[in-house]
Amino acid sequence: MKQFLGFFRKELIHIIRDVRSLLILLLIPFLMMLIFGYAINMDLKNAGIAVMDLSGDDMTHEITDKLLSSGYFELQDVITDPGRAEELFKAGKVKEILVFEQDFARKFHSEGIAKVQILTDASDPNNANMLVNYTNGIIANYLLQQQVSQFLPLQVQSSFRYNENLESVYMFVPGLIALLVMLISTMMTSISITREKESGTMEAILVSPLKPWQIVLGKVAPYAFIALSNLAVILLMGTFVFGVPYRGSIALLLGLCVLFILMALSLGILISTISSNQLMAMMISMVGLLLPTILLSGYIFPIDNMPVWLQTISSAFPARYFITALKAVMLKGLRFMYIWKEILVIFGMMMFFLIVSIKKFKIRLD
Amino acid sequence: MDRERIIIVKNLVKKFGDFTANDNLNFEVYKGEIFGFLGANGAGKTTAMKILCGLSKPTSGEVDIAGFDIYRDTDKIRHIIGYMSQRFSLYEDLTVYENIRFFAGIYGIRGKEFRAKAEKLIAKLNMEDVAKTLVASIPLGWKQKLAFSIAMFHEPPIVFLDEPTSGVDPRTRRQFWEMIYQAAESGVTVFITTHYMDEAEYCDRVSIMDQGRIAALDTPKMLKENAGAKNMNDVFLKLVRPQKAEL
Amino acid sequence: MFAVEAHNLVKRYKSVQALNSLNFTIDKGEMYGFIGPDGAGKTSLFRILTSLLIPDEGSATVLGYDVVKDYREIRKISGYMPGRFSLYPDLSVEENLQFFASVFKTSIEENYHMVKDIYSHIEPFKKRRAGKLSGGMKQKLALSCALIHKPEILFLDEPTTGVDPVSRQEFWEMLARLKKEGLSIVVSTPYMDEASLCARIAMMYKGDILAEDSPEAIQQMISGKLWSVSGARTYDILRYLRTFNTCFNIYPFGQNVHFQVSGDAEAVFQQIKNEFQNIQIVEIQASVEDVFLHLSARTEEEKEVLNG
Numbered sequence: 001m002k003q004f005l006g007f008f009r010k011e012l013i014h015i016i017r018d019v020r021s022l023l024i025l026l027l028i029p030f031l032m033m034l035i036f037g038y039a040i041n042m043d044l045k046n047a048g049i050a051v052m053d054l055s056g057d058d059m060t061h062e063i064t065d066k067l068l069s070s071g072y073f074e075l076q077d078v079i080t081d082p083g084r085a086e087e088l089f090k091a092g093k094v095k096e097i098l099v100f101e102q103d104f105a106r107k108f109h110s111e112g113i114a115k116v117q118i119l120t121d122a123s124d125p126n127n128a129n130m131l132v133n134y135t136n137g138i139i140a141n142y143l144l145q146q147q148v149s150q151f152l153p154l155q156v157q158s159s160f161r162y163n164e165n166l167e168s169v170y171m172f173v174p175g176l177i178a179l180l181v182m183l184i185s186t187m188m189t190s191i192s193i194t195r196e197k198e199s200g201t202m203e204a205i206l207v208s209p210l211k212p213w214q215i216v217l218g219k220v221a222p223y224a225f226i227a228l229s230n231l232a233v234i235l236l237m238g239t240f241v242f243g244v245p246y247r248g249s250i251a252l253l254l255g256l257c258v259l260f261i262l263m264a265l266s267l268g269i270l271i272s273t274i275s276s277n278q279l280m281a282m283m284i285s286m287v288g289l290l291l292p293t294i295l296l297s298g299y300i301f302p303i304d305n306m307p308v309w310l311q312t313i314s315s316a317f318p319a320r321y322f323i324t325a326l327k328a329v330m331l332k333g334l335r336f337m338y339i340w341k342e343i344l345v346i347f348g349m350m351m352f353f354l355i356v357s358i359k360k361f362k363i364r365l366d
Numbered sequence: 367m368d369r370e371r372i373i374i375v376k377n378l379v380k381k382f383g384d385f386t387a388n389d390n391l392n393f394e395v396y397k398g399e400i401f402g403f404l405g406a407n408g409a410g411k412t413t414a415m416k417i418l419c420g421l422s423k424p425t426s427g428e429v430d431i432a433g434f435d436i437y438r439d440t441d442k443i444r445h446i447i448g449y450m451s452q453r454f455s456l457y458e459d460l461t462v463y464e465n466i467r468f469f470a471g472i473y474g475i476r477g478k479e480f481r482a483k484a485e486k487l488i489a490k491l492n493m494e495d496v497a498k499t500l501v502a503s504i505p506l507g508w509k510q511k512l513a514f515s516i517a518m519f520h521e522p523p524i525v526f527l528d529e530p531t532s533g534v535d536p537r538t539r540r541q542f543w544e545m546i547y548q549a550a551e552s553g554v555t556v557f558i559t560t561h562y563m564d565e566a567e568y569c570d571r572v573s574i575m576d577q578g579r580i581a582a583l584d585t586p587k588m589l590k591e592n593a594g595a596k597n598m599n600d601v602f603l604k605l606v607r608p609q610k611a612e613l
Numbered sequence: 614m615f616a617v618e619a620h621n622l623v624k625r626y627k628s629v630q631a632l633n634s635l636n637f638t639i640d641k642g643e644m645y646g647f648i649g650p651d652g653a654g655k656t657s658l659f660r661i662l663t664s665l666l667i668p669d670e671g672s673a674t675v676l677g678y679d680v681v682k683d684y685r686e687i688r689k690i691s692g693y694m695p696g697r698f699s700l701y702p703d704l705s706v707e708e709n710l711q712f713f714a715s716v717f718k719t720s721i722e723e724n725y726h727m728v729k730d731i732y733s734h735i736e737p738f739k740k741r742r743a744g745k746l747s748g749g750m751k752q753k754l755a756l757s758c759a760l761i762h763k764p765e766i767l768f769l770d771e772p773t774t775g776v777d778p779v780s781r782q783e784f785w786e787m788l789a790r791l792k793k794e795g796l797s798i799v800v801s802t803p804y805m806d807e808a809s810l811c812a813r814i815a816m817m818y819k820g821d822i823l824a825e826d827s828p829e830a831i832q833q834m835i836s837g838k839l840w841s842v843s844g845a846r847t848y849d850i851l852r853y854l855r856t857f858n859t860c861f862n863i864y865p866f867g868q869n870v871h872f873q874v875s876g877d878a879e880a881v882f883q884q885i886k887n888e889f890q891n892i893q894i895v896e897i898q899a900s901v902e903d904v905f906l907h908l909s910a911r912t913e914e915e916k917e918v919l920n921g
Contacts (some may be wrong), residue, residue, distance in 0.1 A: 006715020010704065022885050152798045204699040204758070207663050208716040362682070365665045406777030407748045506652055533774075533803060535650030535818065536902055537909055540864055545764070547848035561775050566804065567867025568847070577747075586868060595624075599806065602778040 003210055007218030014192070017224050025226055027190070029180055029233040037242050038170040047131060049096040050077040050088050055104035063116070066142050072134050096120045096131045096245050152296070170245075173238045174326040175299035177231060177257060179317040181264050182293050185227045187285035194281040195221050205364065212361040220265045227261045247333030256329060256343065260322045263346050267318075267352035274362040293319040321345045333336030370397040372524060373418065374567040378427035380413050384439050387413040390576040391427070395557060397523075400471070400550050402569030402584050411559040411577040412528055413453075418557065419449050419526050424547060432523060445473070448517035448525035456513050458502035462493055465501055466516060473520035487515055499585055507538035514545055518554070525549065529557040532564060563599040581605045614639045616797035618768055619661060620661075621671035624657045632774055633658040633820040634671065639799060639813075644792050648808050648901070649800040649817030655801040657769045658694055658817075662799070663693045676766060689717075694721050694763030697754035697773050702744025706735055706754055707741050710761060719764030726759040731787050743899075749780025756787070764798040785810045805902035816905055823908040828901055835899040836909055840878070842885060843869040844892040853888055857881055864906050873904060 015022055049067070053060050065071050076094050079085065088094040099117035101107070118135055120128040166189035196202040205215060216327050235253075238244040244251060267289070275281040294300060296310065296318035303311055323344035328334040335344075373395035382387040387410045395401045403411045403445060416422040418429060420440040429436035432442050443496055456465050466484050470476070475483065488497050491511055499514070510530060517525055527546075531539045539562075546568075549588065550556050566572045573583040582589055582605055586598060595601045617639040624632040624727040632654045639645040642786040645657050662675055664684035672679065678686045700709050705722075710732070716722050722883075725732075735757075743754060752772055759767060769788075773781040787805070792798055800811065807829045808814045815825040824831055842850055850870045854863045859881060874881050882894050894913050 003718055005717050006712055010701070010708070010712045013704055013708060016700070038892075137898060199699070200695055200697040201699040201701060203660075204693065204713070205697040205716065206665055207693045208713070208762075209685065209688050209718070210716050324908070342789060365660055402854060406780070407775035407776065502824050531649035534904055535653075535909065536805065537864075537913075538650075539765070540906075544851070546850070547851075551848065563778055564867060568865065600777050603782060606777070 004214045004218055007210065007214060008221055011192070011218055015226075020084050025184060029176075029230040030237070032176055032180065033234060033237045033241070036176060036238055037237075046074040047072060047075040047096065047127075048094045048193065049073045050079055050085070050094045050095060050099060052079045052085070052099045054080075054102045055100045056294075057103075057105040059105035059108060059114075060100040061101075063139060063142055066138055067098070070134070070138055072262045077243065078212070078242070083276045085119060089119075092121075094121070095322070096126065096135065106267070121333045123313055140254075143147035147334055171299075172330060173234060173244050175240075175294075175297070175328060177326065178260070178297060178299065178322050179290065179293055180234065181227050181257075181261050182228050182285075182289055182319065184230060185223055185261055185264035186268040186271065186289060187221050187282065188223050188226075189220055190275065190281040191278050193269065193272035194275055195327070198277050201260070204362065206365070212363060216269050216358065216361065221267065222270075224261060224265060227264070228258075231257050231261070244330070246330055248329035249335065252335060252336055253326070256322070257326055259343065259350070261345055263318055263350035263353065266357060270353045270357040273357050273362070278334070289317075293316050296320065299323060303320050318346055318349050370393070370568075372432050373401075373557070374428075374430040375577055376428040378414070378417065378429060379425045380410075380417060380422070381425045386578050388417070388424070391580055393573055393583055395555060397555055398550055398553045400546060400556045400558065400568070400570045401494060402566050403561075403571040403573030404561075404566040404572050404602070406561055407542070409515065409523060410578040411575055414575075415528050415557065415559055419447055419448045420444055423461065423542065439472065446522050446524060448520070448522040449501060450513050450517040450525070450527045450530055452529045454503045454510070456509060457514070459500060462504065462512060463497045463500050465512065466519065469516045470519050474518060483519065484534070487519070491515060493536055506534060507541065509540065510534060510542055511545060514542070523553070524555045524557065529559055531562065539565070563602055564597065566598045572598070575607060576602075576606050614641065615674070616643065617645075619662075619671065619673040620659070622661060622668050622669035622673055622822065624654070624661065624666065625669050629697055630820050631663075632668070635816055635822055636848050637822065637825055639797065639875050641797050642792065642795050643813065644798045644800070645801070645813050646808060646814040648803075648814050648905075649801075649807060650803055652819065653817035654820040655681035656770055656828045657900050659693075659768050659799075659801060663691055664688060664766050665672060690765045692759035692762065692767045694759040694767070694769045694772055696774075698751045700743040700751060700758070701754055703738050704741060705742055706746070707739040709750060709754060710757055713758040714761045719762055721761065724761050724763050727760050727763050730790060731760070733756045747780075748776045749783070752776050752777065752780060752784060753787075754900055756784070760791075765917050767791070767799065769798065769800040770772075770801065771801050773804065773807065782805075789887070805900065805905060808901040813903070816901070816908065818905070818912060821912065823912065826903065831901055832899050833903050835863075835873075837873050837875075838875055838878070838896055839871060839903060840894055841866070841869045841871050841897045842892060843848075845889040850885075850889065850892075853885065857884075862907055862910070864903070866902075866918045872899070 036293045044075055051064055054066070064075075075097070077084075077088060079088070079097075080153070083095050085236070087096065097119040099119065101115045101117075116139065118132055120131050122128040165284055180268040196205065220327065235246075239246065268285070271281055271284050275284060292314075296314035296317055298314070307316065321342040325346075327338050371394045373600065375393050376389055378388055378391040379586070391414060403414065405411050413422070417424050417436065418431065420436060420443045423437070432446055434446075434501070436443065457468065459466065463484065466487065467480065468540075470480050470484065488494055493508065493512070496508070501509060504512075514530065517527075518594050531542055534542070546558070548554050571583065571585050571588065572589060574581045574589070583600070584592070589598070589601050590596065592602045593601045595604055617636045619635055619637050622635040623630070631759070635658065649659065657666060661668050661680055662673060665689045667681055672681075674680065675687050676690060678690075680687060697838075701712070704712065710721055712727075714724070716889050720792055731753050735746070735753050737744070738750065743751065746754065756769070756772065756915055760894050768890050773784055778786070788800070789810075808831070811828065813825065813827050814824040814831065816831070824834060844855075847868055847870060851863060851865055854860045854870060854872055858875045859874055860872050861875065863870060885894065886892050
């Protein structure tokens, strides 16, 4: 125990003396939360639209009003000439143009069919898609209200559960936790171990009676603390600044996060055992882990939309399970019963990394 | 002395924060001389050499290299000096020939002129068989000779060698010194640092550095006579020990 | 029992043979030196003896313990100072020592007597970060760290490289005192002039031991007389001597040139004296470096013959 405490003390000194890195590590969660919370906003707000109303009756006015009062759209221009549409898109002021056909209301009431055309700037396809969906939704809603008295064979009612306002910050909190835990636990641990290999101090440690688990645990413990403190920052900022709801059991939420941190630390140790220098450790953590965590875990791109082979690859990354489980607990308030599979996978991965790295941890230099 | 002075250093000071690496150095180096900077790691040898090569600016003082001022004419100085660092500064993942071509290119030696000179050099070094071999896989002694030849490729009148013989075996070290002698004989001024005390005796004049200062500067023979020592190691001990005793 | 015993030790790295079947024994309480340049195999050998590397062939024991099987025991009883002093630059002098004490389950207080002689030199600076120490002070701290757990045998890999002569001398004086207390000391160095400070030395070159004996005995290994000439420019003398086919083993030593003559030496001397003015030629006792030069040259020649 004395040996371990001595080692732990030394690691703490390393971290505390390197004030700059420590500050960065502690500030990262604040900055990331602010950036993701405010700057990178995937929600539609005040998208510029133009309307070409060839009918100009009550119905088209009402629909336009509905759209504009939703808060998602902002009227930039009213046009009459189809040639203007091209100009507007090119100028970039307008993302969507609504074209109502002539005699819209009359055709609707007499023939039951009226046409509205939606033109979007699809140079940003995700955005265009969203605009069309929102517009469709709003028009559909309007029609429902119009036809309550009339007979309709099928009524579509859509409602967004668990994130009624489609706030993307809800999505980012789980993703951000995964990302930062990977960054700090995995990358920092692997770098801190390889640094000793590089500076030659590993030689002196290895010839001592320290056992591999003591070295590994001593290296890992301080970063576990930093990761936990970052977790706290993200969760607290999530509720108090961005109003993210925690619907499930807090104990389950924390337990899940701690498990993920332990998994990430084990992975860090594993990386350090296979890399011979800091640069290599960093490259593996960055390119091999952080990028896939961002891209493949369902954090930015939905897994269901991926081709099957990418889905298969994504199932190898622990963050995927963590984010799924975390969302389930945080936003849906699900209990352990519903996420035990994910937890089992993360736990299994942790054990695998841990066993392999303790086995692979070299008690010698070659 | 009426010999031509090629390096003139006056009141050179270099500080890093509150640490003084070079504490008021004054010395002159003559043309065609082998001038040694002797001292332990951390005595300030490399710092001083980097300043003379224009790699680092002094905190204060004047340095004149072949008539050029170290503050203003850094670019011109770079063209008239050769530099070989402790680590030999060769690219391990390039072949012998590619290394020569790269460094020659830096000094604008290309085309026919380059090919002729490179061929001559490789023949002189007896490296015909390894010209297309990666530098990583040739012996240390060869790397050392190659690095020196590359530093001399653009025929500079002054060459700076920073601990060029560190860790090299006694035979290879002597072969290396012969290359230095040859260079000096053809009129090149050689400025060399070393931490091997015995190696200082190969120099025409030696300046002994200790804790950023020049503790003594003379020919090896005079240094030994003045200190009543039988070798340079004793000279160093006699010069430096009294000061250390105060600590 | 020997302090160290090695049989046919071989170590290879990919294509390079780092150690070519080494055999040697080191007595208990002896100060034994491995002398040779970079690439001689000193560091590989030290790492094998401290259980950090496994030899590809052969075996070795340290105080009776096998370096592969009994690595746990070896790590308890040996103190090791790796080539680059392995200290933590961001930890203070005291924190470094404390750390190494704690990993060996001891404390500075408990074993202070072991390091007092050395540590007292740097104790006034105990709050200073190790990264800001001079080479000599780093060396003393690294030695203190290697001693703090009361080892029975010390392995010091190039402890004096790049350190100033004053600190080097102090360091060897400290080692002499440790040896008196019964510690076995195995040390390596690239400086030939440090050989005389060891009881016995092994001269290493490219993975081989060229010679192993007391420094005095090694100096006798040159057959025939060795001459030293001084007085003119070394390079001129060197080139002149090479024109004689009766002169061999011609090596510059600072301002002197050492050489041997087969046949009539006086005739050669006369010609040298005619060529240069104010020349002194004296017979000298070979130094360890002379022997190294002669033996390593012979190895190279043998290799050339083998390679055709």
